[in-house]
Amino acid sequence: MRKFTLVNRGDENSQRICSEIKDKLIRAGFVMDQENPELIVYVGGDGTLLHAMHEWVDDLDHVYFTGIHTGTLGFSTDYTADEIDVFIEDISTKKAVIEEKRILQANCVNDTKELTIHALNEIRVENIVKTQEMDVYINDSYFETFRGNGMCISGQYGSTAYNRSIGGAVIYPGLDLLQMTEISGIHHRHARSLGAPLILNPDAKITFNHDDFAHALLCFDHLHIHLDGYHQIEVSSYSKTMKFAHFNKKTHLERLNALF
Ligand code: NAD
Numbered sequence: 001m002r003k004f005t006l007v008n009r010g011d012e013n014s015q016r017i018c019s020e021i022k023d024k025l026i027r028a029g030f031v032m033d034q035e036n037p038e039l040i041v042y043v044g045g046d047g048t049l050l051h052a053m054h055e056w057v058d059d060l061d062h063v064y065f066t067g068i069h070t071g072t073l074g075f076s077t078d079y080t081a082d083e084i085d086v087f088i089e090d091i092s093t094k095k096a097v098i099e100e101k102r103i104l105q106a107n108c109v110n111d112t113k114e115l116t117i118h119a120l121n122e123i124r125v126e127n128i129v130k131t132q133e134m135d136v137y138i139n140d141s142y143f144e145t146f147r148g149n150g151m152c153i154s155g156q157y158g159s160t161a162y163n164r165s166i167g168g169a170v171i172y173p174g175l176d177l178l179q180m181t182e183i184s185g186i187h188h189r190h191a192r193s194l195g196a197p198l199i200l201n202p203d204a205k206i207t208f209n210h211d212d213f214a215h216a217l218l219c220f221d222h223l224h225i226h227l228d229g230y231h232q233i234e235v236s237s238y239s240k241t242m243k244f245a246h247f248n249k250k251t252h253l254e255r256l257n258a259l260f
Contacts, residue, residue, distance in 0.1 A: 001064060001096060001245065004030050005037035007052040009044025014070045017081050018043045021068065024088045039245060042067045042077075046161075049076045050221040053103075053120050053242055060103065064096065064245035075160060075259045078248050087247070096245035102155040102176060102202060103238040108218060110230045119220035120242055121158035123235050125208055125227065126150035126183055127216035136180075136193075137207040138200070146193040146208075148185035150216070153178060153206055153235045157242075160259065168197045173252050176202045178237070205236045 004025060008018040021041060026032060040063055042052040049067055056063050067077035068087060074080075079087045106123045108115045117123070125132065132150055136143045154163040155178055159171040168181035178200040185193050200206070213227035227233070 001038045002030050003033040003037050004039040004041055005032065005034045007040060007042045007044075007048060007055060009048045009070065011044075011070075013081075014044045014048075017068065017070055017084070021084055021087070024084065025091070028088055028092045030091075037063060039063070040065045044070055045074050046076050047222060050120060054118075054221065054223065057103075057118050060240040060242055064098065064243045066091075066096075066245045066247065075255055076244075078246055078250055090247035094247050096247055097249075099173070099244040099246060100241040101157040101244065102178075103240060103242055104153060104155060104158075104178075104220075105236055105238040106218065106220065107232075107234045108225070108227065108230045109232040109234070115225070117218070117220050117223070117225070118238055119158075121161040121221050122152050122154040122163055122219075124150055124152045124162065124183065124219040125213070125216055125233055126152075126219055127213070129215035131186065132210070132213070132216055134208045134210040134213075137209065139205050140207070144193045145191075146182065146185060147191040148182060148193070150183040151208065152181045152183055154181070155179070155202070155237075160256070163197075169199070170256070178202055178204055178206070180206055202237050205234060207235075208233045 006018050008014040040052050042048045068079045069077035070081050104119045104123050106117050131147055133147045135145050156171040163181050166181050168179050179197050181197040187195050209232050213230050216227040217224045218227050
């Protein structure tokens with residue numbers, strides 16, 4: 001893992017730290033390779049990781065990610081900006097522990113085209129303009145008709161992100177699961193859906209069908225598309241995973257404690 005590239009948040013501080021890391025890595029014998037890197041060093045925070053993952057989504061089977069946080073808090077990052085020398089020492093002398101994270105995929109279908117997107121944190125069908133009705137199928141079997149603002153599908157990694165804010169469960173690493181969580185579901189005698197997060201096998205396929213997704217968005221990590229004209233969104237696991245390269249021993253509990 002000697003060939004690296006860097007992705008940073010774009011602010012002045014992250015850019016400065018990024019160029020310091022680059023110089024120190026090259027001095028330590030690493031090779032900057034923007035075309036075919038093995039290691040993506042992201043400098044910023046959790047949002048920077050999402051940008052980096054989407055930039056390298058086609059190369060996920062042969063790139064590894066490691067992060068330096070430039071603020072005070074980072075869920076995914078292993079080092080802070082004042083630990084750059086420790087990072088250089090660790091990466092030069094230690095063998096990385098690899099941690100794989102599931103990537104989600106959505107196929108969106110309308111009358112004329114099909115679009116595929118990917119996400120690390122979550123995929124959401126969300127409509128804040130009007131009540132979104134949709135039929136939910138699990139592995140092609142009818143499950144329920146949902147009415148409300150929308151649905152969020154996340155894996156273990158994204159369980160601490162948007163999913164947690166809408167009452168979904170935080171999933172511990174090692175439990176490779178999907179979670180479907182309602183966003184402001186309507187529950188009364190004429191409209192009823194599960195009303196609780198549903199935990200699914202990682203190979204589950206969740207399909208949302210409706211003839212009118214007008215005004216709804218498909219949000220995937222920090223990105224979104226408009227769903228006007230689409231009538232089916234099928235969410236499942238992507239065949240590739242994202243791989244963290246950890247050079248220090250930060251436990252999940254330490255990450256959770258730092259964040260919440
Ligand atoms: P962003 O990049 O500014 O992130 C928003 C917050 O979510 C930040 O505090 C970030 O540290 C945190 N975060 C991101 N991924 C996380 C994870 N896996 N575990 C714990 N915390 C995490 O915001 P953005 O660019 O609009 O969206 C990126 C991500 O931020 C989305 O994928 C979504 O999960 C999350 N987000 C959460 C909320 C919420 O909880 N209400 C709202 C908007 C976005």
